[in-house]
Amino acid sequence: MLPITTGAPTFDELLSDEFETLPGHPGDADRAANRLAAWCKSASSGDWALFRRRLARDGYSVDHVLARFGSARRALSASPGFNDEAWVRAAFIDVADRSAPYAGDCPFGHLFLPLIRTAEARLWASLDESISDLLLPSARNCVRQKLLGDVSALCAPVLYERFAEARNYGNFIAEMAPGGFLRLLDDKPVLLRLLASLTRQWLDTTHEFVTRLQTDIDAIRRDLLNVPHAGAVARIQGGLSDPHRGGRSVLVVEFDDGLRALYKPKDLRIDAAWQRLVERLNARAPIDLRVAHVLARDGYGWTEFVGHTECRGSHEFASFFRRAGAWLALMHCFVVADMHQENVIAVGDQPVPVDLETTLQAAEERHSDNVDAKAYEAAREIISDSVMAVGLLPAYGRSAGDTVFAVGGVASDWATQRRLTWTDINSDGMRPSIKDEADRPTTNLAHLGGRYASLAEHLDDFVSGFEDYARFLMSTGLLLDGFAAVPVRKVVRPTQFYSMLLHRLKDDRMMDDGVRWSVQADI
Secondary structure (H helix, E strand, O other), rough: OOOOOOOOOOOHHHEEEOEOOOOOOOOHHHHHHHHHHHHHHHHHHHOOHHHHHHHHHHHOOOOHHHHHHOOOOEOOOOOOOHHHHHHHHHHOOOOOOOOOOHHHHOOOOOHHHHHHHHHHHHHHHHHOOOHOOOOOHHHHHHHHHHHHHHHHHHHHHHHHHHHHHHOHEEEEHHHHHHHHHHHHHHHHHHHHHHHHHHHHHHHHHHHHHHHHHHHHHHHHHHHOOOOOOOOOEEEEEEOOOOOOOEEEEEEEEEOOOEEEEEEEEEOOHHHHHHHHHHHHOOOOOOOOOOOOOOOEOOOEEEEEEEEEEEEOOHHHHHOOOOOHHHHHHHHHOOOOOOOOHHEEEOOEEEEEEEEOOOOOOOOOOOOOOOHHHHHHHHHHHHHHHHHHOOOOOOOEEOOOOOEEEEOOOOOOOOOOOOEEEEEEOOOOOOEEEEEOOOOOOOOOOOOOOOOOOOHHHHHHHHHHHHHHHHHHHHHHOOOOOOOOOOOOOOOOOOOHHHHOOOOOOOOHHHHHHHHHHHHHOOO
């Protein structure tokens, strides 16, 4: 087996038992040194003394890493991975018609049609034919568009660098289709690996979702939609959550009669426990609360679709904030965290939490001999023991651009998000731009006729709701009944950290080498 001179093994794979150093082989010393320097810069900001300690933690030495980075091959006992890369790459050899109208919505979408068609054929061939009776063509198109959109988002920035020199979309696609894109994948093997991983995740998660939908459709209709027949699935909408656990994410399933349900690919026993608790408390509490109805299955489940609806009158603003105060008292009792704007939906005068998996958050013990660190830890402990830890009340943060913004389940000043958008898609004048999304709907606050209620205007209502519900809870026993052995999610780092990490790993400038690309994650 030849030594690795191309390809995209990550640094941890290359250092694992799956690979072996070639004894007596000179290797590529310059490449090994560049890889090691990139790792040191990411892991320790270029501090070589600190980096050596990091290597020693995992039992590595600089000499061992340099040898493996410069001259290695896959061990004969190791089976080669990345099995999807071959057929994904081969799909782009297809020069069939690339004029499907649905490709026009995604930058350079026409270039990816062979892969989309190949992946679709694999998906539907793996499913029972009865699935076709459950999903209308419009729903199948939603599934197709999900893959096309993800592939386009991954590849469009690097393709645009080349398109910017040509400035003729038709000619560019004609040049890239027969071999230009394959040459790009050869130059950037990490991009091929990511494409294969993305496509495999789409195949596995879509197969899993559709199979679960077919199994549970009768229970969804009966227990969530309260109808004997819900018709066929007309649309499937994603983008409601970040992908987790192999690309799984929350989906909205809309039937042809307009009824909707949410698919959540995670354990929903905590949601079911909350539903039972709220129903039990509502029988005696001074303030009634609402949670989404849930159908929990083994490792996944379905919930009712909670839509943002307006109040019947402005008098309901006060009751909305009384309920929000009651929720703060209850969530503080259960050490809930992460109740930011996107985890609360205002349904008339009911603030409805839609993600309660961060319940019973265990405290983190920190011990330091440094005086400044001790002061910091003491301040953090004060906050973590207070109602501020729930995340419902407005708190403030500072963005990378030094802009102060508010976060919180009842905050009205949402942080402006920046995302990549495209104008004049798939034309000669196509351009990328960064757009500030400051005009997102304020779905977490009660509203009427375009006017949104604010906490500042109803602070007394909020406080009275908290006080009344807290007194009620103090006289109530068996609050934790039904929560035993129910899994919860621990918030380890702020979401912004993971967003930053994903942003770094999408930088195509590092995609020519798997080691230099992957060490960016070792920060």
